[in-house]
Amino acid sequence: MSSLHELQQGFAHAMWADLDSFLPEIADQDRRRLEIYRNTVLGTLADALAAIYPVVQKLVGERFFRAMAKEYANQCPSSSGDLHEYGADFAEFIAQFPPAGGLPYLPDTARLEWCWHCAFHAEDATALPLTELAKVPPERWENLRFQLNPSAALLYSCYPVQQIWAVNQSDYQGEAQVDLAQGEVYLLILRQAEAVIVQALSVGSYSLLQALQAQQPVAAACEAALAVEPELDLNTCLQQHVQQLTLTGFSL
Template structure:
C-alpha cells in the first residue's frame, strides 16, 4: 500500500496545491502535453467546487453577481479543500470566509446571509422526520407535561443577525416570487429555518420564542424551558409558540424525559 499512497498523494498535491508533477506520470501522448492534462484535472477540481458553492449559495451569488462570486469562490477554494466525497457538504466555512474577505467588506450583511443560506442548504438535504400534531400531547397526563421533551426536525436551524437577513433571503432565493425593497436599517432578526412539505422555509422568531426554542433544542424539558423563558420574558405565550412550531413542522415528536 505504501507505493500506492505515495503515488496518489503526490498526484493529489499536484492538483490541489499546484505542485510540479513527477516524471513518474508518463508523457507520451500524441495530442497534448502532460501540463495540459494536469490543467484539465486542476480545472475540474476548481470547477466542481465552484459549482457546489454556487448550488449551495444562490442568494449570495445573486447579491454579488456571477463574476464577484466566481472570484470569491476561487479564493475560498484555495484555502478550503473539500473534506467530503459528497459535494453537498462543501462550503460550510464560506460565511466566515466572507466575513474576512476584504472585497466584500462593504456588504456587512453578506456573511450572515451566507450563514442563513448554508442553514437552508443543510435543511434541504436533512433527514426526514415523522409528522406531529398537538393532539399527541393527550397521550400524557397533565402532571407529566412539565417533563416532556420535544423532538425537533433535523432541518431546524436558528440564525441571528443584526441585519434583516430573512427578508433578504425571501426576496432573492431561487423560487422567490416577489421582489421588494429591503431596508438594511430595519434592524436585527432571528431567522428560523425549517422544512415542511419538503420545502425549506424561513420565518422570523420573536426573542421569547427563540429563547424558548433554544432550551428545547438542548432537550430541556417543557416545564423548565417555559419557566426560564417566562422569567426573562413575562409576555411569552407557550400556546401560540407551540402552535406555530408544530405548524412549521419544527416539532416532530414528544417523549417523557428521563
C-alpha cells in the same frame, strides 16, 4: 510508502500548490494537461458551492464568487465524496475573507443558505403524536422535553437576512431594496413536506425553541422565553409549533 500513494500525493500537491513539481510524472510533460485538471477540480468545487449558495453568488456576482470559491477550496479542503457535504464552513470563511468585508451581512446570508440546504435534505418528519401527549399526567408536564423537526434550524442575525434572501429568489416580485437598518431577525428554517420555509420569530418564540432544541424541559424553556418576552402567549406559541411541525416528538 507505495508508489501509488506517492503519485496521488504528488498529483494533489500539483493541484493545490505547485503545478510544475508534477510535470516529470506525466507522459509528455505538457503543462496544459495539469492545468485542465486544476480547472476542472476547482470548477467542480465552485459549482457545488454555487448550487448551495445561490444568493451569496447573486450578491457578489459570479466573478467574485468564483475567486472566493477558489480561495475557500484552498483553505477548507473537501472531506467527502458526496459534494452535498461540501461548504459547511463557507459562512465562517466569508467572515474572515477581507475582500468580502464590505458586505457585513454576507456571512449570515450564507448561514441561512446552509440551513436551507440542510433542511432540504433532512430526514422526513411526522406530526407530534398528540394522543400520546394527551396521556401525560398534568403533574409531569413541566418535565416534558420536545424534539424539534430534524430539518429545523434557528438562526439569529443582526441584519435583515430573511429579506435579503427573499428578494434574491428567482421568483421574487416586488420591492428589491432592503433597508439594512430594519435590524435584527430571529429565524426558523424548517421543511414542511418538501417545501423549506424561512420564518421570522419573536425573540421569545426563538428563545423557547432554542431552549427546547437544547433539550431543556418545557418549564425551563418557557421561563427562558418569558425572561426575554414577558408578554409572549406560550400556549399559542407551542400550539403553532406543534401544528406547523416545528415540534415533532416528545419524551419525559
